[in-house]
Amino acid sequence: MSEWVNTLSRVLYIDLARKNYWIENREDLFGRWLGGIGVATQLYREEVPRRADPLSPENAVILSVGPLTGVFPMASKTIAVFKSPLNGFFAESHAGGRSASAIRFAGYGAIVIRNSSDRPVYLIVEPERVRFRDGGVLWGVRSAETVGRILREVTPGAGVRSILRIGGAGEKLVRYAMVMVETFRHFGRMGLGAVFGSKKLKALVIIPRKVYRPPDLKRYREVYKKIFELTKGPGTRKYHDLGTAENVMALNALGGLPTRNFSSSRFEKAEEISGEKLVETVLARRVACSACPVACIHLAAIREEYEDEKFMYKTEFISYDYEPIYALGTNLGVSDRFGLLKLLKAVEDWGLDAISTGVILAWATEAQKRGIISRSETLLDLEWGDWRSYLKAIENIVRQPNDFYRSLALGVEEASRRYGGQEFALAFNRVEPAGYSTGPLYFASLAIGSRHSHLDAGAYSMDQKIFSAGGGLPRPGDAVRRIVEEEAWRQVLTSLVVCLFARAIYKDSLIAEALSSLGYTCSEADLRRLGMEIYLEKQRIKREEGFRASRLRIPDRVYEISTPLGKIDEGYVRDVLREFDDFIARGAE
């Protein structure tokens, strides 16, 4: 086994109830499962009872990094694993910023946060030490951005530390609250912010002070240089030019851009909020995660005059990406750029997941327009494109002035169960979808994923390839095989952990080379086998928690959507989900 494993295999355990911590050498896990999602899955198996209430002290937060973290370019992501308060299942969320290099060089491969505090706390994690700080002053600071601003002033480690924190949404246990990382990066999906809130954990500051010696410096530098050169090539072009917002016009042209609660797949005003238009009008700066030359984070400037004082202006910044543009733009019929940016800023400040928030507001808008709910519930008139009303609604989701908004805070599945309109309540395994109306493989993959990101298996791309090839759909069993094989491979990438935007660079041969320069011996075939093992481990846990794809509610709207592959056939989706259950049942044996 590589000595490198020894630098990575220390796991920091923190008990929030007892306010103590300890470090264990888990070479058994890091030697067998690399790191990242591979190790986090095993830690989850050890830590979280299958039937635990996600908002109880029984849930745990597991953060993990891998052997390439902070060591090679674009190995920039941290994996968070926890039981999701949206659906009660094993869930994962990934984020960059400086979180990954901070954890790695604070001397840990993973951090396990157990139990709940009886009063608000924040933590400062350093090599060999955790400081428990009273969080009473910060609790109630509703803007996650402000929390970061305060902690930047009062904690050490400027320039290298990572600051994870929640806003008002996490404190109020909104089930899709996010955890903000630095500024503008997030553990966005699946409700990690609510888990932090339930543990009374306001923030986590991680300060890296360690360095490690690569075993073979000469080879390490060679491979480093090679990877660095590759990051400048065509494999990352999309991400540094227009950024992910490039997808707006591409999906619109294809007819796969979810619009007005997925009632249409083209948005007539897409151009107004396209990546091209944003670069032309509002792009102010690009920034990067640690160790990433690409700098995909596009920041827009919002310049605004105060309504109550002429000639008094402020300029704020907000990051934009494709998914939030879909969720709070096209899916709400918002084409006003200024309004869209204000919505992005609102979810950022309150600490909400942009995707879930947008999908929930789209359902509420349609429900109000159909007369299922009225102003007595919404307290305002929701109308496609009316971003001012949506701004107030977002605030209400956090402040929760009535039963309706308390229900919205539980997710669209629960809100629609209580108020009706389930047929157009977009949720897959109780989680609101990322924005690709590309075809049946994509929606099926959302139903079975544990991250509920379009990047789980990249099935939107499979739909598009089927469309370009002009052929028919694969047989359900083959569809399952394609999705599972791709997702299994991505388990390798997210165990290393490299950003999935680097997937065109980190091919199996390059990964083997990078690992070998650190003293690991594993072949490309070993990696593929490991990816499938990790994938099956995750699915086994979910199965033990009671997950069956074939029992999921699939909203009727899915079968009405126009996609590039035509209308989606319900029988086909059901067959795919059944085949998936069979596949996992066989794998679970």
Next chain:
Amino acid sequence: MPKRLAILDANRCVGCQLCMFACSNRLGFTGLEKSAIRVISSGGVERGFTVVVCRACSDPPCARACPEDALIPRPGGGIFLKSERCVGCGHCVEACDIGAIRIDEELRKPVVCVYCGYCAQFCPHKVIALEEVEMR
């Protein structure tokens, strides 16, 4: 001709820290702590970044502050460290007005730029470059 590291345009900095990783790599390490160049946000990443590195002054106060003559002024500006003379007192850190010297906590010696330009090779956005300095 002697060289120094020039900051061409800090506004282009994206905060990727690849210069810092490169500087650590040069010394045989991974990580950030050994780096002689540092990038810090100017009060939140949206406000941009400050790049802090030795600017190779022609009359370096760090050298004048060193009680052990461990920091030797270099022809053309800047200093080099005679490590065997250094006792790790930290006076040089105090003396540098731009904060370009830090103490390596492990070695108890200052971390100083050696003007090699290795970091600049890994800057993806033309923020820094190695430039020649004119001898006076």
